[in-house]
Amino acid sequence: MTDPTADTGRGTGRDIGRDIEQGVERGAEPPYAIEARGLGKSYGDPAVRVLDSVDLRVERGTVFALLGPNGAGKTTCVRVLATLTTADAGVARVAGYDVVAERAAVRRAISLTGQFAAVDETQTGEENLRMTARLTGLSRAAARRRAEELLVRFDLTDAARRLVRTYSGGMRRRLDLAAGLVGSPEPGVFFLDEPTTGLDPRSRRQLWQVVRELAGRGATVLLTTQYLEEADRLADRIALLHQGRIAAEGTAGALKSRVAGHRLDLVLTSRQGYLRLAGRAVHHSPETLTLGLPTDGSAAHVRALLDEIDPDGTEIDRFSLHSATLDDVFLALTSEVPAHV
Numbered sequence: 003m004t005d006p007t008a009d010t011g012r013g014t015g016r017d018i019g020r021d022i023e024q025g026v027e028r029g030a031e032p033p034y035a036i037e038a039r040g041l042g043k044s045y046g047d048p049a050v051r052v053l054d055s056v057d058l059r060v061e062r063g064t065v066f067a068l069l070g071p072n073g074a075g076k077t078t079c080v081r082v083l084a085t086l087t088t089a090d091a092g093v094a095r096v097a098g099y100d101v102v103a104e105r106a107a108v109r110r111a112i113s114l115t116g117q118f119a120a121v122d123e124t125q126t127g128e129e130n131l132r133m134t135a136r137l138t139g140l141s142r143a144a145a146r147r148r149a150e151e152l153l154v155r156f157d158l159t160d161a162a163r164r165l166v167r168t169y170s171g172g173m174r175r176r177l178d179l180a181a182g183l184v185g186s187p188e189p190g191v192f193f194l195d196e197p198t199t200g201l202d203p204r205s206r207r208q209l210w211q212v213v214r215e216l217a218g219r220g221a222t223v224l225l226t227t228q229y230l231e232e233a234d235r236l237a238d239r240i241a242l243l244h245q246g247r248i249a250a251e252g253t254a255g256a257l258k259s260r261v262a263g264h265r266l267d268l269v270l271t272s273r274q275g276y277l278r279l280a281g282r283a284v285h286h287s288p289e290t291l292t293l294g295l296p297t298d299g300s301a302a303h304v305r306a307l308l309d310e311i312d313p314d315g316t317e318i319d320r321f322s323l324h325s326a327t328l329d330d331v332f333l334a335l336t337s338e339v340p341a342h343v
């Protein structure tokens with residue numbers, strides 16, 4: 003007889019959680035590049051709690067997305083982890099170092115986009131990278147090689163000889179990342195705070211490619227985003243940050259299995275029909291008699307829903323199918339219930 007709760011012996015079968023608790027004491031290399039426990043931060047008077055007991059664990063060499071709407075606390079969390087501000091409560095270690103007691107070591111181990119205001123707008127991308135490389139102590143020839151390599155890697159060769167002033171937002175962000183890599187030993191820990199917000203779709207895809215490339219080399223990436231799709235495409239694990247708390251954490255697949263993935267929006271022909279169905283809906287728009295119902299988006303499920311809801315074909319005026327939005331995920335995973343009617 004087998005005990006279903008017994009360790010199945012996958013891999014070494016070791017208890018990673020226990021190793022973390024004991025790892026530092028035992029002198030073992032901690033498996034987490036980023037580890038935070040109970041982070042709290044308040045601002046203002048009266049105090050507004052911006053981070054409320056945030057726990058995070060990011061394994062080395064993985065991409066982790068902190069997903070949340072404006073004001074959720076994403077930037078504050080990144081600033082605490084990147085040592086730009088201190089938390090009021092909790093502890094955090096990045097690359098094995100305490101973010102308060104070992105701030106300098108953390109700073110050497112990380113790269114933070116946007117930090118490199120040192121990028122000179124009146125120089126070309128190539129000049130910027132060479133100069134940064136020289137400043138880190140590389141010889142002229144080595145600096146040229148390093149700049150060349152990074153320009154290729156970040157898809158900036160065509161723009162290498164143009165002034166940074168003329169760069170698009172996406173190019174500028176890629177140059178920031180490249181500049182952050184010039185002198186740092188790789189792989190490291192990258193904090194990318196909303197790296198694609200405001201970028202056009204093509205620049206966004208290029209940046210995604212850069213993130214994948216960093217992760218492919220063994221770097222750890224923590225990025226923040228407001229876009230579910232971005233987290234879905236890039237991240238090994240996602241944490242949903244909602245009003246300063248982690249509302250859910252897991253792989254994209256695990257999180258999506260907690261929401262329906264798609265939404266079938268129905269425009270009802272009558273208010274009675276609207277009211278009858280409102281309780282099942284995850285989206286409500288009483289002015290237009292529109293309700294959104296969760297679905298997996300398959301033809302079979304959509305057809306079954308329509309048949310079930312409207313067997314006589316009189317109650318539904320129109321319908322449309324959408325991918326679940328970040329709002330849908332938040333509504334499903336937080337206790338907030340939208341006003342019905």
Ligand SMILES: Nc1ncnc2c1ncn2[C@@H]1O[C@H](COP(=O)(O)OP(=O)(O)O)[C@@H](O)[C@H]1O
Pocket residue numbers: 045046052070071072073074075076077078079
């Ligand atoms: N320095 C600050 N002083 C006062 N309030 C702040 C400060 N920084 C952030 N906040 C507030 O904290 C909340 C979370 O902000 P932030 O971490 O920037 O969220 P996000 O990056 O998810 O949009 C917001 O309500 C914001 O106004």
Ligand SMILES: [Mg+2]
Pocket residue numbers: 076077078195196
């Ligand atoms: Mg922010």
